[in-house]
Amino acid sequence: MKVTVVGAGAVGATTADNIARAGLCQELVILDIKEGLAEGKAQDMMQTSALLGFDTRITGSTNDYSKTAGSDVVVITSGIPRKPGMTREELIGTNAGIVKGVAENILANSPNAIIIVISNPMDTMTYLALQSTGLPKNRIIGMGGALDSARFKYQLSTHLNCSPSDLNGIVIGGHGDTTMIPLIRYATWNSAPVSNFLSEEQQKQIVADTMVGGATLTKLIGTSAWYAPGAAGAALVKAILRDEKKLFSCCVLLEGEYGQKDICLGVPVVIGKNGWEKILDYSLNETEQAEFNKSADAVRAMNDVLKTL
């Protein structure tokens, strides 16, 4: 199996590192436009192999897409991150051109690849990748909900004083500070609804803190996060390569599901060897559906910006 990670920056390198450490593929290519960066990070990672005991061969490439040929999965992380005080949406002007060019180069060299889009604004970049490659919908997956759901469980765990891995919780909708929807009604602590243990006020706080999870880290670090994003990207790669049929919230093309069409938005999907294989219907209540529709309106407005660039 062969995986390419485009972008050797914070998120790309962390995704690649997680993929290598887990031994998910035989060949791993990291590509970046910045001279020497991908080669250097690939060598550095390869030098951990004797210490960590993985067998993945990692190579780097400065914008030579022939090195990525025949990839089974490609993760796109290229593009600028936000600075404190910015929204993800403000990145569209720079990142749309980058993501479009990268997606076209990937398609030309790996026509059978499944593409995972991480670059922001992720929902719109996923839609753009789908449009510019014309790939079957199941092979374009936006990564945002997997990260937001992990952050949701982190927030829940701090209030419940429990292990995040004992929790179930999912965030759907857009991957934006105001567009994501942590589905607290469905969150459980080992099957028991979290509402059994948390006040209304605590639940509201957890939802609010989850929604600004990325912004909070950006303010603290000075640029956006990479450890959890890289782990989430690698988790999706693993689910595909190992055909796990694992459920994640991912940004995928909707064709009437959840009342929306011609838009890529976060919904619960099953991930396996074919990419996203099935959308699950969580039967949203009226409030949740209204939030989902509002989120779709905001993402659609960003998708419309693409036409003006």
Ligand SMILES: NC(=O)c1ccc[n+]([C@@H]2O[C@H](COP(=O)([O-])OP(=O)(O)OC[C@H]3O[C@@H](n4cnc5c(N)ncnc54)[C@H](O)[C@@H]3O)[C@@H](O)[C@H]2O)c1
């Ligand atoms: N979807 C998510 O959940 C999520 C999470 C974290 C970050 N992000 C996004 O991921 C992107 C990357 O974040 P980062 O922190 O790694 O940024 P970074 O600046 O550390 O790395 C980005 C890399 O992309 C490279 N690049 C730029 N143009 C390129 C091109 N045309 N071809 C190949 N490489 C190119 C840059 O040289 C740089 O090394 C940002 O847009 C950020 O907002 C998304």
Ligand SMILES: O=C(O)C[C@H](O)C(=O)O
């Ligand atoms: O917050 C950001 O801008 C990066 C990313 O989308 C995140 O959620 O960490």
